[in-house]
Amino acid sequence: MDKVLLSHGGGGTMMENLIEEIFSKAFDNEYIKGMEDAALLFGNITLTTDSFTVKPIFFPGGDIGKLAVCGTVNDASMRGAKPLYLTSAFIIEEGYPIEDLKRIVKSMAETAEEAGVKIVAGDTKVVEKGGVDGVFINTSGIGVVYENVDVSIKNAKPGDVVLISGTIGDHGMAIMSAREELQFDPPILSDVSPLNKMIEKLMTLEKAVKVLRDPTRGGVAEVLYEISKMSGVGIKIYEDKLPVKESVKSACDLMGFDFLHLANEGKLIAVVDRKYAEEALEIMKSDKYGKDAAIIGEVNDSKLVTINTVYGTSRIIDRPIGELLPRIC
Amino acid sequence: MDKVLLSHGGGGTMMENLIEEIFSKAFDNEYIKGMEDAALLFGNITLTTDSFTVKPIFFPGGDIGKLAVCGTVNDASMRGAKPLYLTSAFIIEEGYPIEDLKRIVKSMAETAEEAGVKIVAGDTKVVEKGGVDGVFINTSGIGVVYENVDVSIKNAKPGDVVLISGTIGDHGMAIMSAREELQFDPPILSDVSPLNKMIEKLMTLEKAVKVLRDPTRGGVAEVLYEISKMSGVGIKIYEDKLPVKESVKSACDLMGFDFLHLANEGKLIAVVDRKYAEEALEIMKSDKYGKDAAIIGEVNDSKLVTINTVYGTSRIIDRPIGELLPRIC
Structure with missing residues (x-):
């Protein structure tokens, strides 16, 4: 195996192997192990990140902007936390229609409004035609864990x-x-x-x-x-x-x-x-x-x-x- | 102006206009205004994000991995904060050599070690050949503002x-x-x-x-x-x-x-x-x-x-x- 394959991004055993072999070993620390959706910092703050490359960018029922907000809102939530703040980083292909960009951003803003989270920091990169397919978005997010909860992928017990x-x-x-x-x-x-x-x-x-x-x-x-x-x-x-x-x-x-x-x-x-x-x-x-x-x-x-x-x-x-x-x- | 141009990503007045017209208006809140490098949350926590698309991926004096860690470490620092935790989200082109990916990740790990920050959460996407040019990385980061400091782009005074x-x-x-x-x-x-x-x-x-x-x-x-x-x-x-x-x-x-x-x-x-x-x-x-x-x-x-x-x-x-x-x- 000397090249990255599409199946390395598929969310199954090949992705798990890639992450364990390459990322977890190199970034070795107590946070990155354990397959949680979010890192837990300072005792009760969650931090997550997700990049979105969905194709098509506008699809039945949503678009990449809504997906980017929901994905990170949900990742924080899955740790038993209330998501509060998101970042939004765009990589845009040269020539991408401004109208479509506005639609995506509007969709993000509306979804953030519904979820009650704020988009507090951003980044914008533009790459040459062919350097990226349309628009990719990364959202990272911060949440605060609810009190008296203990939600973790490790907590299932027989009988549950x-x-x-x-x-x-x-x-x-x-x-x-x-x-x-x-x-x-x-x-x-x-x-x-x-x-x-x-x-x-x-x-x-x-x-x-x-x-x-x-x-x-x-x-x-x-x-x-x-x-x-x-x-x-x-x-x-x-x-x-x-x-x-x-x-x-x-x-x-x-x-x-x-x-x-x-x-x-x-x-x-x-x-x-x-x-x-x-x-x-x-x-x-x-x-x-x-x-x-x-x-x-x-x-x-x-x-x-x-x-x-x-x-x-x-x-x-x-x-x-x-x-x-x-x-x- | 109906299409995104390369110059919209150049860090000058055109980028400022794009950000103000499209992003700041839609994500309207007290954090995203003000052109700071980092959002300030909970009084003393900074949050930043940056995507890296540098070409070539390996360049004289560094590579995209080192750049991705330094960029976000430095963004947190510029708000008078001590950077502590980073996320790392990779978008990888199908067929990218595993050896090169390992070099990039090693470089990230070494730079994080030098800077004293931990990479605590990650994401990996793989897109088809031609969907992205090699490897793009997003890093987001959290820092804690030093005590008794007040660093802001708004603070310069005549005589300084x-x-x-x-x-x-x-x-x-x-x-x-x-x-x-x-x-x-x-x-x-x-x-x-x-x-x-x-x-x-x-x-x-x-x-x-x-x-x-x-x-x-x-x-x-x-x-x-x-x-x-x-x-x-x-x-x-x-x-x-x-x-x-x-x-x-x-x-x-x-x-x-x-x-x-x-x-x-x-x-x-x-x-x-x-x-x-x-x-x-x-x-x-x-x-x-x-x-x-x-x-x-x-x-x-x-x-x-x-x-x-x-x-x-x-x-x-x-x-x-x-x-x-x-x-x-």
């Missing part, structure tokens, strides 16, 4: 319950349909949305919420594997409990994709103490982005990530290896 | 003294010579370096240090204009006091460049209370990156940015308008 805040695979299939010019009726829209308000309400359950994770690249399958690995547990989910839009399911059947591998940009997976599972579900359902929330499985001590199918059989879920769809986010 | 920490234009000319395959003897090396240790020592002068700014894109001229504008003052510098390497000066003469417009990546401009100017100079000179430091001018109430030439005449310094050299950083 697994919830998802809504339908699976919408973003991935929206991007795919836009890129392949597929028509669905109704059209499949990205779920891109800020989840911090939902998480603020979930945090009233305090330590009953053990793990929060947004299933972006690599999808639900990858998140389940990361929880399993970092918490040292197994997870079983139930196919008949999984919320998936009929259109997404049909498109997956047609194209041979597993919706568990598709990216989501407005969903969260929560691992919750069993006693509080129904309460967590009600909180999710009461939020505008959580009406299709469901309890989808449970944590066990098997170390395996399995699914009970609608046919009554059980199988191990495939962990994503590489790139399902480049430039999904 | 202007210092620079070393020779002017080295980075810009190093990139240009690499890109144009020009040979100089001795070769012109980039000055890319972390200035936080020098600034830590300068901060012992407390409020006597009014303004700190690193003259990157747009060079010394742009920084002088920004100080003039934001502090509402004039600045006069003396040509015979300016530290410039003979090789850089000759190359500028040859190519018709003004070294005041060339980018620097390891230099700072300081505006200091006159009573402490000599002390500040001694502190700079005692630092490994400040041995060519000099007092180069003074603040006045003229609102003009002028230079007293070696011929005894005085002229207004041209403010950079657009792109001298794309992808300088």
Whole structure:
């Protein structure tokens, strides 16, 4: 392996290997290990970063600007923190239309307004035609951890319950349909949305919420594997409990994709103490982005990530290896 | 004007217009106005972001990795803060050699070690061949403002003294010579370096240090204009006091460049209370990156940015308008 491959960016095992081999070893410190979505600094401040290269820049249900704000708002939130401040760094291709740039920036501003975060610092680079494809955006963000919470990818325990805040695979299939010019009726829209308000309400359950994770690249399958690995547990989910839009399911059947591998940009997976599972579900359902929330499985001590199918059989879920769809986010 | 031009990224008036028209208006808040290098949060925490697209990726005296760490370390420092934590987000072109990626990451790790900062969070995206030119890196950073200091682009007062920490234009000319395959003897090396240790020592002068700014894109001229504008003052510098390497000066003469417009990546401009100017100079000179430091001018109430030439005449310094050299950083 002497060259970087697209699959190194796919959010699966190849990306994990690249990060561990090249970045984590070199930047060796207590913060960068542990596969958390955000670094925890000064005891209660979270810091995250994410670059966005999505193609197309405007897609059904959103655009790169909305995605860039939601992505970083959600990353901070998944550590049990209230996101407050974002940075925004643009790399723009020479010749990019000013009108489109304005649309992207307006979309960022509106999304930041909705999420209640401020964009406090920025950077603008312009590169020659062909040096970059359109516009790439990096957002980094700062949040403050809620009091009396302890949310970490390491906290799942056998007996805990697994919830998802809504339908699976919408973003991935929206991007795919836009890129392949597929028509669905109704059209499949990205779920891109800020989840911090939902998480603020979930945090009233305090330590009953053990793990929060947004299933972006690599999808639900990858998140389940990361929880399993970092918490040292197994997870079983139930196919008949999984919320998936009929259109997404049909498109997956047609194209041979597993919706568990598709990216989501407005969903969260929560691992919750069993006693509080129904309460967590009600909180999710009461939020505008959580009406299709469901309890989808449970944590066990098997170390395996399995699914009970609608046919009554059980199988191990495939962990994503590489790139399902480049430039999904 | 309906398309983004290279000159919109050049660090001069066109970039200022683009930022004010498109970004500052949309992200309207008290933090993003004011042209500071870093946002000040929670009273004493600084947050900055910078994307790096330098070409070539490896250049005389440094590489994109060293540049990415120094750039963000220096941005935090210029607000009178001690940089502590950095994020690192890579956008990598499919097919990029793993060996080169390792060199870049090693360079980042070594520079972070020297500067005493930790890289605590990261992101990796891979885009298809042609989607990006090699490797782009974003670093964002957090610092903590030193006690009893008040460093801001708005603080220059008539009577204050202007210092620079070393020779002017080295980075810009190093990139240009690499890109144009020009040979100089001795070769012109980039000055890319972390200035936080020098600034830590300068901060012992407390409020006597009014303004700190690193003259990157747009060079010394742009920084002088920004100080003039934001502090509402004039600045006069003396040509015979300016530290410039003979090789850089000759190359500028040859190519018709003004070294005041060339980018620097390891230099700072300081505006200091006159009573402490000599002390500040001694502190700079005692630092490994400040041995060519000099007092180069003074603040006045003229609102003009002028230079007293070696011929005894005085002229207004041209403010950079657009792109001298794309992808300088």
